[in-house]
Amino acid sequence: MRILLLGSGGREHALAWKINESVWTNPLYIAPGNAGTVQCGKNISLDITDFDAIGKFCISEKIEMIVVGPEEPLVNGLYDHFKASDDLQKIYFIGPSKNGAQLEGSKAFAKAFMKRHNIPTARHQEFDSSNFEEGVHYVKEHALPVVLKADGLAAGKGVIICHTSVEAVSEFELMIQKAKFGEASRKVVVEEFLNGIELSVFVLTDGKNYLLLPEAKDYKRIGEGDTGLNTGGMGAVSPVPFATPGFMHKVEERIIKPTIAGLHEEGIDYKGFLFFGLINVNGEPFVIEYNCRMGDPEAEVVIPRLETDLVGLFVAATQQELDTVKLRVDERSSVTVMAVSHGYPGNYEKGFEITGLKKDAGKETFIFHAGTKQIEGKILTNGGRVLSVSSYGKNISEAADRSLKILDGIDFEGIYYRTDIGYEFKSQISRNV
Ligand code: AMP
Ligand code: GLY
Numbered sequence: 001m002r003i004l005l006l007g008s009g010g011r012e013h014a015l016a017w018k019i020n021e022s023v024w025t026n027p028l029y030i031a032p033g034n035a036g037t038v039q040c041g042k043n044i045s046l047d048i049t050d051f052d053a054i055g056k057f058c059i060s061e062k063i064e065m066i067v068v069g070p071e072e073p074l075v076n077g078l079y080d081h082f083k084a085s086d087d088l089q090k091i092y093f094i095g096p097s098k099n100g101a102q103l104e105g106s107k108a109f110a111k112a113f114m115k116r117h118n119i120p121t122a123r124h125q126e127f128d129s130s131n132f133e134e135g136v137h138y139v140k141e142h143a144l145p146v147v148l149k150a151d152g153l154a155a156g157k158g159v160i161i162c163h164t165s166v167e168a169v170s171e172f173e174l175m176i177q178k179a180k181f182g183e184a185s186r187k188v189v190v191e192e193f194l195n196g197i198e199l200s201v202f203v204l205t206d207g208k209n210y211l212l213l214p215e216a217k218d219y220k221r222i223g224e225g226d227t228g229l230n231t232g233g234m235g236a237v238s239p240v241p242f243a244t245p246g247f248m249h250k251v252e253e254r255i256i257k258p259t260i261a262g263l264h265e266e267g268i269d270y271k272g273f274l275f276f277g278l279i280n281v282n283g284e285p286f287v288i289e290y291n292c293r294m295g296d297p298e299a300e301v302v303i304p305r306l307e308t309d310l311v312g313l314f315v316a317a318t319q320q321e322l323d324t325v326k327l328r329v330d331e332r333s334s335v336t337v338m339a340v341s342h343g344y345p346g347n348y349e350k351g352f353e354i355t356g357l358k359k360d361a362g363k364e365t366f367i368f369h370a371g372t373k374q375i376e377g378k379i380l381t382n383g384g385r386v387l388s389v390s391s392y393g394k395n396i397s398e399a400a401d402r403s404l405k406i407l408d409g410i411d412f413e414g415i416y417y418r419t420d421i422g423y424e425f426k427s428q429i430s431r432n433v
């Protein structure tokens with residue numbers, strides 16, 4: 001099967017590695033990919049927001065399956081673009097329709113969907129310029145902390161947790177009246193703060209059935225001990241020890257099943273990954289957000305734990321036959337540690353040579369590339385998040401130590417990574433071993 005994968009991060013390197021292992025794959029193209037994905041297929045220089053260019057490439061290369069890594073093309077309707085074209089509609093498409101992707105693309109859409117289907121989430125109200133004064137009053141009177149969310153996509157930056165009413169009102173004004181996050185914050189969801197521990201749960205769905213993938217926890221803050229600025233993710237672990245069978249049963253019954261049934265009932269086309277950003281409040285799961293894709297860096301721990309042929313699963317998803325397949329999961333723990341550029345998540349420089357990549361990392365470790373590029377035989381940094389080093393272990397502690405040991409031998413100017421990924425679970429034995 002001739003496959004095109006869109007994206008260029010650590011998530012896409014993990015997907016490319018797994019897709020390339022499949023008996024179905026021949027060949028794999030990655031657009032635009034990074035210096036790591038060239039080990040799994042052929043990188044193609046394509047702008048993933050240019051739907052016409054993607055379509056032309058698919059026709060000229062006789063692509064049979066397209067897998068979309070990041071949310072942006074999905075939220076902008078790449079699926080619908082393919083389905084509307086006689087030449088493209090038969091291509092197996094992994095990713096939801098524009099409507100389905102609104103679960104991530106519009107917080108207000110997601111909230112209304114959850115309300116319609118009785119899915120547990122934080123209480124909220126939404127405001128825009130038409131009810132701005134009412135919103136100011138609402139925000140001022142709201143219990144603290146209060147959560148303000150830009151309705152649209154804001155590159156992971158559109159959520160502000162405010163600890164004083166003064167801050168909340170001023171941020172609210174900036175978002176709606178000064179378009180702090182551009183068009184994305186012309187509408188704002190004001191939400192109650194939920195106190196608990198977060199985790200990421202994933203399914204692959206065909207719009208009717210779903211397969212529950214291994215869960216993960218990511219570490220969003222830049223500093224050790226979860227301090228400092230929010231990032232795209234500094235590391236992740238899977239499995240998550242507090243995701244016990246009892247807790248996951250609640251997640252499936254109260255959240256996953258009503259979500260998939262809701263998509264089906266509402267006639268929303270959804271064949272792809274669905275990511276539930278959850279929070280565990282005293283043992284009860286609530287939805288913080290939906291994403292219409294795999295997580296990054298969660299993919300770098302979840303994908304290595306999948307033993308089943310991923311392309312086979314994708315084919316079953318496109319045929320709405322996921323109820324006929326079984327997922328096999330590696331029982332080992334998996335931990336990824338992200339190496340980032342100096343200055344990230346603020347300003348950083350790119351173009352530094354990465355050394356130490358050629359050494360054999362062993363069978364227990366994968367070095368997934370994120371922001372990297374290859375120029376004249378050298379591998380250079382090309383983003384904030386540079387490498388995601390994932391290892392297996394008999395528990396989280398062993399897996400984390402393995403990744404750190406490999407990172408010891410890797411260098412680029414200004415390299416930084418957290419040495420405490422999975423810290424709260426290190427004294428516990430993973431429930432799966
Ligand atoms: P999001 O962009 O929706 O992923 O939100 C970013 C982060 O804000 C989440 O990962 C949570 O840590 C936090 N957050 C969002 N909504 C809430 C909430 N209602 N209560 C507590 N924390 C929240
Ligand atoms: N790691 C969180 C995300 O991918 O959105």
